């Protein structure tokens with residue numbers, strides 16, 4: 316605990332924006348297992364990955380030696396439009412919980428896309444432009460990533476083709492129209508426009524789609540077109556790397572006021588915001604300079620870390636992407652429709668998977684109704700209407716603060732508030748009407764999906 320008066324919001328100066336991303340793999344003793352070619356099962360090379368991804372991004376994907384990677388000036392300039400993001404002292408929440416804990420959150424919802432995803436979207440669009448490409452393709456589930464990428468593509472004058480999981484396409488017309496306003500074309504997935512889409516439709520007529528299936532379509536759309544590459548909004552090492560602007564800013568702001576977090580919490584879908592927030596702090600822990608407790612929070616409807624297995628698995632339904640060793644529920648696992656669409660991926664970043672397996676990070680799963688209860692409480696006292704995904708972190712931060720009340724410990728808690736919930740009002744409506752349910756998959760369902768992981 317320190318005696319400095321902490322303002323409600325800690326803003327860094329524009330000149331204090333990070334100029335380099337931090338690559339935590341450089342400091343990890345046990346490196347994440349390599350991506351494998353799905354046909355030869357040999358480690359992927361930059362050349363191999365470059366058929367799907369931009370070359371510079373393929374290099375970043377495989378780079379596990381450089382701890383710091385320069386952020387090109389054009390990206391820093393774009394960051395200046397909405398960064399640094401504030402680190403907020405949750406004085407009102409502390410008071411409402413009557414806790415001795417000090418609670419801070421890093422808020423990433425202050426941009427039109429409404430979440431942290433823009434931090435990586437702009438970097439990926441930049442490298443595509445640098446390479447002289449015409450456009451990029453991607454998938455989007457809940458729509459946040461597609462929105463971020465269409466903004467970034469518009470900024471650099473790139474064409475952007477988004478495959479949107481069909482149920483979201485139908486249920487979230489507002490997200491879809493934001494993307495189209497920024498110039499992206501949006502196709503409901505599975506679609507007739509790709510071979511893999513047609514195959515999936517034949518096998519599962521009337522399916523409402525999944526992220527894994529939209530990924531397969533987006534990859535095919537990129538590799539079958541001249542001048543296009545595929546980009547992904549989470550899971551990959553490169554995405555985690557770009558998201559470290561969150562953690563680097565948070566760490567600078569903490570250092571400025573002598574704030575020493577004891578616990579750092581984030582929601583985990585594919586792991587990019589959590590990885591981005593904790594990486595610089597994890598670096599200090601790995602180098603023996605400081606100690607922190609890290610907690611990943613996942614929905615109990617898609618409990619990748621807490622109930623999955625650490626094995627090589629397919630990243631997509633069509634099995635066209637490289638194999639990744641990660642905590643997974645199996646690429647055929649289709650989580651129940653949940654109101655935190657951004658947390659429904661079957662796998663987890665291989666960096667976070669390795670850190671978790673090494674016992675350097677914990678994980679907990681929470682049910683969606685308790686998440687919305689926490690979201691409602693937070694909105695009423697802190698003013699921000701949080702995204703359902705972000706509210707997973709709020710829930711666990713509140714639990715930690717309540718524990719402090721019981722034990723009298725003055726812990727410092729930091730959590731990532733990844734976005735706003737303005738486009739999630741149908742979910743809030745369900746909660747407000749008392750008709751939200753909690754689905755938890757059975758052991759059998761998970762075992763069945765895991766049985767279809769590739770043999771090694």
Ligand SMILES: *Cc1c(COP(=O)(O)O)cnc(C)c1O
Pocket residue numbers: 429430431432459460548549550582583584585586587588589657658702704705733734735
């Ligand atoms: C996509 C998303 C997430 C989850 O993705 P990660 O890659 O795990 O960070 C969390 N919060 C919001 C608001 C999102 O849009």
